[in-house]
Amino acid sequence: EPEVTQTPSHQVTQMGQEVILRCVPISNHLYFYWYRQILGQKVEFLVSFYNNEISEKSEIFDDQFSVERPDGSNFTLKIRSTKLEDSAMYFCASSARAGGRSTDTQYFGPGTRLTVL
Amino acid sequence: GESVGLHLPTLSVQEGDNSIINCAYSNSASDYFIWYKQESGKGPQFIIDIRSNMDKRQGQRVTVLLNKTVKHLSLQIAATQPGDSAVYFCAENRPLDQGGKLIFGQGTELSVKP
Numbered sequence: 001e002p003e004v005t006q007t008p009s010h011q012v013t014q015m016g017q018e019v020i021l022r023c024v025p026i027s028n029h030l031y032f033y034w035y036r037q038i039l040g041q042k043v044e045f046l047v048s049f050y051n052n053e054i055s056e057k058s059e060i061f062d063d064q065f066s067v068e069r070p071d072g073s074n075f076t077l078k079i080r081s082t083k084l085e086d087s088a089m090y091f092c093a094s095s096a097r098a099g100g101r102s103t104d105t106q107y108f109g110p111g112t113r114l115t116v117l
Numbered sequence: 118g119e120s121v122g123l124h125l126p127t128l129s130v131q132e133g134d135n136s137i138i139n140c141a142y143s144n145s146a147s148d149y150f151i152w153y154k155q156e157s158g159k160g161p162q163f164i165i166d167i168r169s170n171m172d173k174r175q176g177q178r179v180t181v182l183l184n185k186t187v188k189h190l191s192l193q194i195a196a197t198q199p200g201d202s203a204v205y206f207c208a209e210n211r212p213l214d215q216g217g218k219l220i221f222g223q224g225t226e227l228s229v230k231p
Contacts, residue, residue, distance in 0.1 A: 004160075031217055042223045043161060043206065048216035056216020091160050095217070105151065106210075106219060108160035 002026045004109035006092050012115045013082055021077045021112045023092030032075045033093040033106060034067065036060070043091065049075065082116045089113050129228045136194040138225045140207035145188060149210040151219070152181060152192045156203045164192070164205075194227075202229045 005024045013019050025032050034046040048055040049067055066078045075094075079086055089111040096104040130136050142150070148169035153161035167174045167181045167190070174181050180193040194201055204226045208219040 033218065035219070043208075043219070043221040045216075045218040045220065048218055050217075055213075056218055058218075093219075105163055105166060106217075107163060108153075111160045 004092055004094055004107055006090075006109040006112050008112060009110065010113045010115070012117065015084055015116055016081050019079050019082055019114065021079075021090050021092075021114070023075045023077070023109055024073050025075055025092065025094030026096075026107060027073070029094035029096050029107075031055075031095045031097075031104075031106075032067075032069070033095075034077045035091045035093060035108075036088040037091065037111075038088045046077075046090075079114075082114075084116050087114055087116045126223065127226045127228065129230060130197050132197060132199060132229055132231050134197055136192075136197045136201070136227055136229075138192045138194075138205050138207075138227065140190050140192075140222050142188050142190070142207075142209055144209065145185075147188075147209045148212070150181070150183065150190055151208045151210060152179075153206045153208060153221075154201075154203045155206060155224070161206060161208075166210075197227075197229050199229045199231055202227055 004026055007022045011019055032049040035043050036046055037043045045058050047057045047061045047067055064080045068076050091111045092109045093106040095106045151166040152164040154164050155161045165176045165179050165181050167183050169185060172183055178195045183190045204224040206221050206224045208221045211218050
């Protein structure tokens with residue numbers, strides 16, 4: 001069964017450093033998303049991406065964040081200068097297409113645990 | 118602001134019993150809802166979904182009920198098993214003109230006692 005994959009599974013970085021989190025969405029999917037989950041809290045939307053551009057972003061997704069689909073398979077989240085409060089699980093998700101007003105079901109990857117020291 | 122919320126943070130059931138997890142939402146325009154299961158250290162896993170033109174949808178051992186009048190949905194798990202132990206989230210799928218994003222509730226931790 002196709003699945004979303006993410007690398008690395010765990011990333012430890014120093015405050016102020018840049019990190020790139022990588023995702024390979026399901027191959028025929030068109031919509032891509034990043035979410036984050038601070039330990040013990042709910043999953044929060046960061047950004048959605050379709051047709052090589054951002055569709056929607058949350059207040060969390062400030063100028064320090066960027067996303068890119070550099071080739072036909074990868075989808076990346078970059079944090080330019082990490083802060084302590086960026087420590088969280090970051091999940092990538094993808095969905096196939098729109099069904100009326102909504103996208104199809106979103107499928108999640110296993111996540112990258114980011115620890116900022 | 119608009120939100121999706123859960124009534125109880127934890128639920129403990131005996132193996133073999135039925136489980137019911139509840140969720141309330143506030144956006145009356147919401148038309149697509151999904152239940153996800155999250156096991157420790159893993160990403161959310163799709164369980165079942167329901168669109169607003171339905172009141173009930175059944176899967177394997179799971180049923181989702183949607184009451185649009187009171188903006189409430191529930192997940193029922195029949196014959197709960199130890200492998201069902203996880204955190205369960207309801208999520209509202211916003212329409213495409215809002216980026217198709219998922220708005221998650223806080224989560225209910227289901228614990229199944231053998």
